[in-house]
Amino acid sequence: MIPRDHPRYRSLVTREHLAECARSGVVSWEGLISHGRGEAFDYLLGEKTCDSAHRAARTAAALLRTARHPVISVNGNTAALAAREIALLQKASGALVEVNLFHRTQERVAQIETVLRDAGADVFSGEAERLLPLSHDRAWCRREGMYSADVVLVPLEDGDRCGVLVEMGKKVIAIDLNPLSRTARTATLTIVDEVTRALPLIAAACTALTDGECRDLVTTLDNRAFLRDAQDEMTRRLTHALD
């Protein structure tokens, strides 16, 4: 349907896949709009991982490796875009994979869990309770899952959950293409990169890093510097784009 000679072929195929996932209910309509917002910022990154995001991904791996109880929180967009990458990161990191949704219905949770399991992930499900101090449905999580986690990876977060998790004393790793977002600025560590590029980098680093390197990366973590670098990269591109 999309002509292969279209200069934006890959991006259009991704959009079509997300639209399909919206029709089936895995992705919410707000999820489609969020994806578009992400596309704009990725455009400003030149649709590639910038140097500081490489370093941030290694730091994320270090946080996961040194965690007592790491959890990867998955929403509809993440499952639709990167179920396979989530499964591979789980294998590399040993983290729990748990579904947590803003637009939550039992049916959507089950659908998304199926997408993840089909991609090879071992999904932590079971009884959810309203455990996080949030007024919306992201409050629902599992006592032995996200609630007890010391490190939580939240790809494609777009709400106020990140701040709440940080206030609960958890280390939060966000993957967010917008370096100005509340999530990007409240997370312990933000990887400003596209999710299907960032997740394999974290997985690779989980395997490659030595224990000493992990300790060093964790103690020198400076999220503001990561955000500043991503912003500089976008500014550079915006400035020179017409040259």
Add this chain to the structure above:
Amino acid sequence: MIPRDHPRYRSLVTREHLAECARSGVVSWEGLISHGRGEAFDYLLGEKTCDSAHRAARTAAALLRTARHPVISVNGNTAALAAREIALLQKASGALVEVNLFHRTQERVAQIETVLRDAGADVFSGEAERLLPLSHDRAWCRREGMYSADVVLVPLEDGDRCGVLVEMGKKVIAIDLNPLSRTARTATLTIVDEVTRALPLIAAACTALTDGECRDLVTTLDNRAFLRDAQDEMTRRLTHALD
């Protein structure tokens, strides 16, 4: 449902309206993604019309006023967001209004024509033919409409049609929040602004400009300068956001 005092009230109401239009079929699911992209760039503009966009809108009016056969091309997002503004611009400019869709079905064309007519536009419909040299469904247009136009206004274009229209010798006016997009860069004139802000500015200028002013604006048109100004505006905002 959305509290009126919410700081993002307008943006949230617009999203909800677009989602409704997606459910009814007027807006494609991909259209929601495009909207998100626009939102991100509008954020970088501070959600207001920058000085150069004001000048670009006046220039657009001059192009429409001096055209032999101006056509406004409308897609699903434009109809959903700005049907009334399109109708008012038609009245001010005398341009034909024609529906042209990337995700084209007879039913969607008819639905969007109804939205436009309900808003007071006089829609040019009738038999479409595959007349533009494009491999996708945007190739469909009317011989006496867009195909014969000398000036075409394409709000919210997101494909490769703009280049094709320019190659056919037409003057293309784009409204595009992304100053780096192919459309923005290949159009004869790009207004880097949100569509419901830009269209009334063009309509007002259609009425206000003298013939002499129209000629001056057309002969001094420098799209690169317009794009550069919009880009500078966004760069300024991005640079100072973390300060």
